[in-house]
Amino acid sequence: MIRVLLADDEAMIRAGVKAILAADPGIEVVAEAANGREAVEQARAHRPAVALLDIRMPQLDGLAAATEIRRVAPDTAVVMLTTFGEDDYIARALGEGASGFLLKSGDPRELITGVHAVAAGAAYLSPQVAHRVISELRDGRMSRGAAARDRIDALTDREREVLALVGAGMSNAEIARKLYLVEGTVKSYVSTILTRLDVRNRVQAAIIAYEAGLVDAQ
Incomplete structure (x- = not known):
């Protein structure tokens, strides 16, 4: 069961999102919050697997x-849920x-897909957001490519292989199956990669993988 915290200052939005999530028997909303401070306290108290946060809250x-x-x-x-793109x-x-x-204006199925993806250790961007990110990366890729390649030089061949699959959007379980590894081993590789690249999460690591040419965006 994926335990979710839902934070939005509009009660009707919370009710709508909760109803969408309730359609999936593998997801449970364990806490709700009407502002950012309350969201932090609920996260501390309930330790959910996923926190869905509106960007604009009091x-x-x-x-x-x-x-x-x-x-x-x-x-x-953390997954940001917003009307602003x-x-x-x-x-x-x-x-x-x-x-x-x-984006709140997106397909409701994206919400469920996104929750499952990040709970499994992957990253998820709505198609509209992914298009914006890919376009921005493509426009500036040549200027950042050398710097990204310098950063991945610190990684071993296996770590670069794992990073490429992270960049392709795979979860730890999917990477484990792909490389015939134990999932715990993949988790350790990912943790080491994040530390060596000095990034906060898989999304930022995936951007470096793309800039360095380890994975191509379609």
């Missing part, structure tokens, strides 16, 4: 709450360590 916005949740509940994956929100959300970014 007292503490979703981006600041994401940072605090990473501190008080480091095993909780501007590039600056996307960049800030990923910079704060979010594992996913979903």
